[in-house]
Structure formats: structure tokens, C-alpha cells
Amino acid sequence: MWRHIVSNFLTLLVVILIGLGTLAAWVKHQYEGPGPLAEAVCVRVAPGAALSTVSEDLAAQGVVSSSYIFRVGADYAGRANALKYGSYLIPEGASMSQVVGVLTDGGPSTCGSELNYRVGVNATRIILRELDPVTGRYVEKAKFDPLSEEVPAEVSSELSKSDLRVRVTLAEGVTSWQVVEALKAAPFLTGNVEEVPDEGTLSPQSYEVTRGSDRAALLAEMEARQSAILAAAWAARADGLPYESPEEALIMASIVEKETGIAEERARVAAVFVNRLRRGMKLQTDPTVIYGVTRGQGVLGRGLRQSELRRETPWNTYVIDGLPQTPIANPGRAAIAAALNPAQTDDLYFVADGTGGHVFATTLAEHNRNVARWREIEAQRQGN
Template sequence: MAAQKKKRAAPVRKRRPLLRIGAGLLAAVVLTGGAIGGAGWWRYTAPGPLPVAAALDIPHGGYASTIAALQQGHALSANGLDGYVFRAAIALTRDEGQLHAAELMFPAHASMRDILSVLRHGKPVLHQLTVPEGLTASQIMVLVQAAPFMKGTVAALGEGEALPETYSYLRDSDRTALVTRMKQAMQRQVEAVWKGRDPSIGLTDPTQMVTLASMVEKETGLPEERPRIARVFLNRLSKGMKLQSDPTTVYALNGGAGPLGRPLVRSDLAFQSPYNTYVTVGLPPGPICSPGLAALQAVAHPASGDELYFVATGSGGSHFASSLDEHNRNVSAFRNRAQGRETAEPVYSP
């Protein structure tokens, strides 16, 4: 019986080393897994290589194209380990939302966690194009055509059809679509201003208002003068006088290509064109630029008064007058300040 007990106890003593080895292997696996997990977490939360905040264009496609774009933009290291960790992070955090393809802004030294947050929740980068008041249609078309990060060519644009303001757009936006937005914005503003106009101004339709506003826009850069200049033109229209606006002559000479590049001379004032208000009575056949909202409002709500003339002061403003004699004195004063040099500023005559 004792021998039998010894034979039964022997296998027990043989299994103990196996148990110790198994436990050791399990502990090693746990420790190794923990180490790998810890290293992965460190890589996931550690600052990334992006030196400064940057907008990166993330293309449509799978994870590979996203990772490639991030690596090319230096937001993600190009080593294989970071690519593996990033892929694993995408999979493990998939419940937080889908990754988006767009031009996105990534902060400097963004960690993988930061990058995934931007890819899932960041808003696309908006680019901006400012259209200043007083540009002609041809100038606006050049501006839109030169706008960065857009595609396509500029559609036809009529004079005075685009509203001057700042427009936001996404990368790869279509230029024709942007021009359409400019037209729609102008239509809305014109309709609103025309609806609220002072009915005593005597204009018969919104196009006349835009045309006169374009002249006011080009005549002065001083906001406080716009309603007063609008009143001068409206007074002259009501009396059947020629408007005699220099900007209309410039437009007649070069078709809205921009500044003439030289002062007007008296022979220019005789140039035969329906846009030259020195030779025609009434408004030009259409706008000579795109007026801003302030110029439209100035025509819709002009200043009061009986003034019929204005001339530049030589220092950015204008001298206004109700009579030709007073205006001629203002012109003489302007010429004296110009030290006797020939000036293109004419003496308006009724």
C-alpha cells in the first residue's frame, strides 16, 4: 500500500514545474500585453511632429489615403509603428464617429488623439475672398479667377451685378457658383433697398438706382459725402441737366478696365459714348461698377438740399455749391491749390 501511494504521488511532483512554467508564461503575456498597450497609449497621446498649425486636405478614400495625407502633411510620423498605432486607434475608437474627408485645420503638435478628434468633429477650412466696393465687372472676374483653392472658370458677369462684400468658400469650390452667390446677394440687397427707398427720389426702377449708386460709389470714398453727392445728381436729373460725372467718362473710354492711368483732359469729355455723361443727358445705360450697400442707401435716402455742383477739395473731400458762380469759385480755389497746374476738373454748366 505504501508503494502504491508513492507511485500516485510521483505525477503530482512532476506537474508542479509545468504549472510554474504556465503561470510564468501567462504573467509574461500579461506584462508584454500591458507594455505594448502602455506604449500604444503613450504614442496615441504624445505630441505629434506637426511644427505649426496647418490646414491639410484629407481626400476621400480609405484609411490608407487618410494616413498618407497626414504623413505628407507632417501631422503623423512616417514610421511604421505610428501607422500601426494610428490604425488601431481608429478601430478602437470607431464608436466616436466617422472620419471626414475635407480640408481641416490641425493644431501644432497634434497627438493622434487630437488628429482623430479633428477628423471626426473638425469644421472644414473656409477661405475668403473680399470684393471691394467700386470694382467693375471685369475687375471682379479677374479677382475671382485668381482666388486660390477654387476650380473652374468665371461665368459671365454683368456690370453692377455682384455685391461687394467678403465671401467664404471651401477648397475646390466652383468659381461659377461663387459668382452666382454674388449675383444673388446683390439682387437681395437691391430689392430690399428699393422697397424701403424714399419715393420722392424720382427714379422709376431698381436698375436706375444701381446705376446712380455706381456713380456715387466712384465719385467719393467718404461715407458722409455719398448722400450729398446722390442729392446733387438727383437734383440735376430733375432739372434735365447733364450729370457731368468724371467716372462715367473714364468708363466710356476704357469699358471698365480700371483706372485710366492719367488725368482726364478736355478732349476726353467730348468722347461720344452713351456712358459719357458730359455728352448725354440723364443716366448712363447701366452701372459703371458694383456699388456697395452704403452707396445704394445713399441714393435711396439722399441728403436734402438744392445743391447742383461739387468739386474736389484736393484733400479727399468735395466742395458743394448750389449756384454756378459759387461752383466756379470753388473750382478756382481748387486750381490755385494745385499751383496752377492743368486740372481735369471742369466747370459744370447747366
């Protein structure tokens, strides 16, 4: 009898062990196998969120098939207390194991909203975008001018979220005054700016910032990046350039930046001005005259007057010899490179060609013909 009881017990034990093994294998498959998500979604983890809350949210969104298995797997992997707050993109079919990795590895948010504070030459804009997880593309939610418009409610709401990604982008050719005025109006920055940085010393590029970042510290970073770019370009400059210092090269780069927005033209525009300096010719470039009128504080918004072309200022290159006394804007990396490695040409003149670019000439006679063609184009446009 006892032998029969023991035999039945052992049989039951084997069945239980097999069942446990099968259950464990099923749980492992559920945790590591493809998940139920039919299309990518954004998952937001709030600061200080508990694993239990996050797992229930994941189950409700259809990201995981079982909140319990998700918690058990995360705990077994030693990541139950390693959640990082933010908004994360979860791809379709992601396994629970993959989801745990995404939510605990940290790093910048890969989903949700992004606020881009664009400081442009003609306008400053705040652009709020949100990632569409299905297409992987950003959808614009709001766009406004912070210098003249109230902050929309939806932007204020996003600014209250700790995982909002924020960047400040400087367009090539903005002036230091424009940058400072724009940063003063940025609702996500703090601190005062005591003085406007020297013209040309801020690097036009994109800067990742956090809410509450100090304005002066951000300006210092912009100056540091521009200094590094200029130093590297100066070290790799062409031989025989008519500059006595990196600062003079920066002045030339700012002129090149304001004269053309076409990347392929920068080196050739730089060559025209370098050739003029070498021959002792006046640079005669309108953007320098405009800077003498505005001092970089805003956009002129009209054509130059003859009186302004004749008026002597430290920047009017129709009147003064050589380079103006300071840069006339903040040039980008490409304009700096062009100023220090100009094209090898004999060009001395250029004028607009009607397509957004310029036509170049080596002689005054050729240039006058090009100017006549440009005036014909202007007349035709005014007549239409």
C-alpha cells in the same frame, strides 16, 4: 499545495489586472492628455490617405508621441476610416483626441495655401498666400498679373493640390467687361462665357470657388447676389427719391461708387446727385463721360479732353439730362445703400480737397472757391 498554487495564480492575476488597468489608464492619458507639439503646425491629409500613413507622418512631425496609440484611439472612437483630405492647423499641445477630431470632422481646410484672384479696377492680380501656423498670419508667396504674365511655377504647383483654397474677389467699381476678361484668364476655371452681363449686375465681393468651376455659373452667382442686394435695399429705400425703378437706383449707385472710395462720403455724394435730379440740374459727373469713351472696356488712363466733355453719348451727363442709360460700373452694397438712403443735405456741388476726399457746397459761389483752392493744391503738387 493546490491551495498554494491557486493562491499564487490569483495573486498573479490581480497583478496582471492591475497592470492592465494601469496600462489602460496610461494609454488613455496619452490619447486624451496634452500632446508633445511645441508650436502649431500644418498637417496635410492627402486624398485617400490611410490612417497608418497619416499616423506615421504625425509622429514624424512631433504632433503625437505614438503613432500606434493614435491609431488605436481613432479606431476605438470609430473614426479610423473617417479621415477628410485637406490641410489643417493643429495647435500646440493638441491631444491625440483633438487631432483625430480635426482630421475627421471635415469642413474647409484651416491651413496651407490660399489663392485669391483679385479683379480690380486698374489691374487683376493672382495672390498666392500660405498660412504661417506659428503666427496665424498669411505670408505672400507669389503675386502676378494673369492677363499679361506667365503663371509662376510655384503657383502651377499649388494649383495641382486638391486642398488649395481658391477665391475670386471683385473690387467695387469694376465693369462687367473687366470681370469677364479676368475670368477668361483664370487658370482654375472652365467653360465659356457667351456674353458680357449687363453693367452693374455683378456683386463686388469675394466668392469661394473650386478648381474646375464653370465661369458662366460663377457669373450667374454674382448676378443673383447683386439682384438680392438691390431688392433688399429698394425695399428699405427712403421716401421721395427721384427713381422710378430699382434699375435707376443701380445707375445712381454706380455713379456714387466711381465718384468716391471713402465710405463716409458715399451718402453725401449720393445726396448731391439726388438734389440735382430733383432740381432738374444736369449731373455733370466725369466718370459717366469716361464710360461713354471707354464703354467700360479698360481704364482711360488720362484726363478727359474738352471735346469728350462736349460729345453727346448716352452716358455724358454734361450733355444729357437726368441719369445715363445704364450703370457705369458694378457698385458694391454700400454704394447701393447710399443711393437709396442718401444723406439729408442741401449740397449741390463737391470737388476734391487734396486729401483723397471731397469738400461739399450748397451754392455755386462757395463751390467756385473750393475749386480755386483745389487748383492751388494741384499747382503746388506739380511744382514739387
